[in-house]
Amino acid sequence: MLLAIDCGNTNTVFAIWDGTEFICTLRTSTHHARTADAYFTWYSTLVKHYGIEVDITDVIISSTVPRVVFNLRVFADRFFGCRPLVVGKPECALPHEPKVDEGTIVGPDRLVNAAGAFDRHGGDLIVVDFGTATTFDVVSKDGNYIGGVIAPGVNLSLEALHMAAAALPHVDISKPQNVIGTNTVACMQSGVFWGYIGLVKEICDRIKAEREREMTVIGTGGLAPLFAETEELFDVIEDDLTMHGLTVIHEYNKALG
Ligand SMILES: Nc1ncnc2c1ncn2[C@@H]1O[C@H](COP(=O)(O)OP(=O)(O)O)[C@@H](O)[C@H]1O
Ligand SMILES: CC(C)(COP(=O)(O)O)[C@@H](O)C(=O)NCCC(=O)O
Ligand SMILES: [K+]
Numbered sequence: 001m002l003l004a005i006d007c008g009n010t011n012t013v014f015a016i017w018d019g020t021e022f023i024c025t026l027r028t029s030t031h032h033a034r035t036a037d038a039y040f041t042w043y044s045t046l047v048k049h050y051g052i053e054v055d056i057t058d059v060i061i062s063s064t065v066p067r068v069v070f071n072l073r074v075f076a077d078r079f080f081g082c083r084p085l086v087v088g089k090p091e092c093a094l095p096h097e098p099k100v101d102e103g104t105i106v107g108p109d110r111l112v113n114a115a116g117a118f119d120r121h122g123g124d125l126i127v128v129d130f131g132t133a134t135t136f137d138v139v140s141k142d143g144n145y146i147g148g149v150i151a152p153g154v155n156l157s158l159e160a161l162h163m164a165a166a167a168l169p170h171v172d173i174s175k176p177q178n179v180i181g182t183n184t185v186a187c188m189q190s191g192v193f194w195g196y197i198g199l200v201k202e203i204c205d206r207i208k209a210e211r212e213r214e215m216t217v218i219g220t221g222g223l224a225p226l227f228a229e230t231e232e233l234f235d236v237i238e239d240d241l242t243m244h245g246l247t248v249i250h251e252y253n254k255a256l257g
Contacts, residue, residue: 002017004247005060006246008030008064008109009064009133012028013025014028015243016054024052032065036074036079040078058254060092062111062246085253088111092253095115096118096144099144114127115245118139121218123143124213124216125137125215126138126148126207176190217233219238224237
């Protein structure tokens with residue numbers, strides 16, 4: 001079985017792939033100081049709690065936080081006796097090489113999204129991923145990641161208002177009924193919610209215009225459904241896209257031998 005690990009700037013997700021489906025998905029917050037032993041304590045407690053039979057033989061890691069990779073490598077080696085594949089490292093081949101400016105280190109999560117999305121949908125794609133940052137990953141007809149857009153994440157935007165302005169409270173995102181807020185919280189939610197609807201629409205339209213073609217827009221990350229409720233921003237929403245991409249890259253490397 002494959003243990004796929006997607007480590008974002010906010011959350012780290014472990015998913016166990018039995019070759020056909022994900023039998024278990026576990027989520028914890030990302031901390032660079034978490035040790036291999038601490039990962040295992042958390043992981044084994046939950047696996048036991050769910051009562052699943054697990055036999056991990058392979059581990060693949062995508063991490064937007066370079067400092068956590070060391071402890072995750074030790075975790076894989078110590079508890080599963082395997083050398084993990086780490087996306088973005090030379091030993092991890094990609095089905096399609098990114099076509100970006102020389103010296104650019106593309107976030108591994110974006111390369112993984114591109115691989116997962118191309119496997120499912122073929123080319124000419126825009127993947128919109130709502131994480132700590134909101135990223136737009138553009139995938140060419142041939143499957144190459146060719147660039148994209150990085151915008152401040154939804155929660156980050158709300159948090160920035162709270163941090164910078166003494167009178168603005170901590171607010172969670174939700175869809176406001178109206179655009180005109182009649183209290184502080186509603187005003188903040190309106191700014192971020194409707195601002196984001198506009199941001200996603202405008203960026204996707206401009207990407208399509210720049211590429212001079214129609215493209216399939218895929219929404220992923222926990223907040224994609226919230227934004228899709230109101231407007232048809234996405235052709236499809238797939239919450240397991242990053243995990244699927246990890247299985248695709250793992251398979252590709254296995255086939256290479
Ligand atoms: N379903 C959801 N509803 C509300 N907030 C969410 C949901 N999923 C994720 N978030 C929030 O979105 C932000 C990014 O989460 P996540 O996708 O885990 O980011 P990353 O991959 O960068 O770690 C976090 O602040 C998280 O709390
Ligand atoms: C843009 C990101 C911060 C998004 O990370 P996330 O929101 O998933 O934690 C990450 O992909 C990253 O650090 N990228 C490096 C720069 C680049 O992709 O061009
Ligand atoms: K992400």
